[in-house]
Amino acid sequence: MTVKIGITGGIGSGKSVVSRLLEVMGIPVYISDGETKQLMMTDSCIRSELTALLGEEVYAGGVLNKSLLASYLFGNPEHAGQINGIVHPRVKEDFRQWVCQRAACRMAGIESAILIEAGFADEVDVVVMVYAPEEIRVQRAMKRDASSRELIEKRIRSQMGDEEKRKLADFVIVNDDETPLIPQVLGLITFLSQNNTYLCPPKK
Numbered sequence: 001m002t003v004k005i006g007i008t009g010g011i012g013s014g015k016s017v018v019s020r021l022l023e024v025m026g027i028p029v030y031i032s033d034g035e036t037k038q039l040m041m042t043d044s045c046i047r048s049e050l051t052a053l054l055g056e057e058v059y060a061g062g063v064l065n066k067s068l069l070a071s072y073l074f075g076n077p078e079h080a081g082q083i084n085g086i087v088h089p090r091v092k093e094d095f096r097q098w099v100c101q102r103a104a105c106r107m108a109g110i111e112s113a114i115l116i117e118a119g120f121a122d123e124v125d126v127v128v129m130v131y132a133p134e135e136i137r138v139q140r141a142m143k144r145d146a147s148s149r150e151l152i153e154k155r156i157r158s159q160m161g162d163e164e165k166r167k168l169a170d171f172v173i174v175n176d177d178e179t180p181l182i183p184q185v186l187g188l189i190t191f192l193s194q195n196n197t198y199l200c201p202p203k204k
């Protein structure tokens, strides 16, 4: 049985960095942001529901209009709920298939900023939170995306707060530019390898 690791944390916390380290160590990771964007292009149900909600311009020129979608989604919690309700059930199905295709792997991960909010915690055996103080996250995301503080803070407000997330996580990896990251990731893998009883019975 593949042990499923959920990797979560707010925007700019360093989930992608942790996921890359896991991949380098031979653990495949389902990157939700990328897979979701792919599904929003290829899945006919998602396409028709998003078009019904936002109009034809959401796929203007045959590509996903990310700025239109982002301004709608991050503008209002109700809007976020509508988009999430269209997209997340399909992502969940897709992730299940992806895991089945990797049945030979001892461990596999899923990375999502909104793993818990989107109801994916029940899909995994262990939830790992990547934590960084909010100001560091804002600075990283502004630099990475050449984005404004206002925009990043808007996204942060649409996600679950760190304190709440911490309580629901089984492990916390601190990525605060001071605590070394690699020993923490190695520690996680070693723990999961040695303590399979902790993970039993795995969730279906």
Ligand SMILES: CC(C)(COP(=O)(O)OP(=O)(O)OC[C@H]1O[C@@H](n2cnc3c(N)ncnc32)[C@H](O)[C@@H]1O)[C@@H](O)C(=O)NCCC(=O)NCCS
Pocket: 010, 011, 012, 032, 033, 036, 037, 065, 066, 067, 069, 070, 073, 080, 083, 084, 087, 091, 112, 113, 114, 118, 155, 158, 159
């Ligand atoms: C709004 C979109 C088009 C913005 O795309 P863009 O390339 O600018 O940003 P990207 O996808 O890299 O997201 C950046 C970060 O925003 C945050 N974020 C994205 N979607 C959501 C959401 N539904 N709720 C809260 N935060 C979110 C995450 O921290 C994410 O890592 C895109 O994020 C999207 O399609 N979101 C809706 C689908 C979704 O929920 N994706 C999250 C993975 S399940």
Ligand SMILES: Nc1ncnc2c1ncn2[C@@H]1O[C@H](COP(=O)(O)OP(=O)(O)OP(=O)(O)O)[C@@H](O)[C@H]1O
Pocket: 009, 010, 011, 012, 013, 014, 015, 016, 017, 018, 033, 113, 140, 141, 144, 175, 176, 177, 181
């Ligand atoms: N320990 C670190 N040292 C230096 N730079 C880092 C560190 N951790 C993350 N970064 C940088 O900060 C930025 C944000 O990290 P990353 O993309 O991993 O965050 P994320 O949690 O995946 O964010 P998002 O939710 O937006 O996808 C990236 O440019 C990354 O290279």
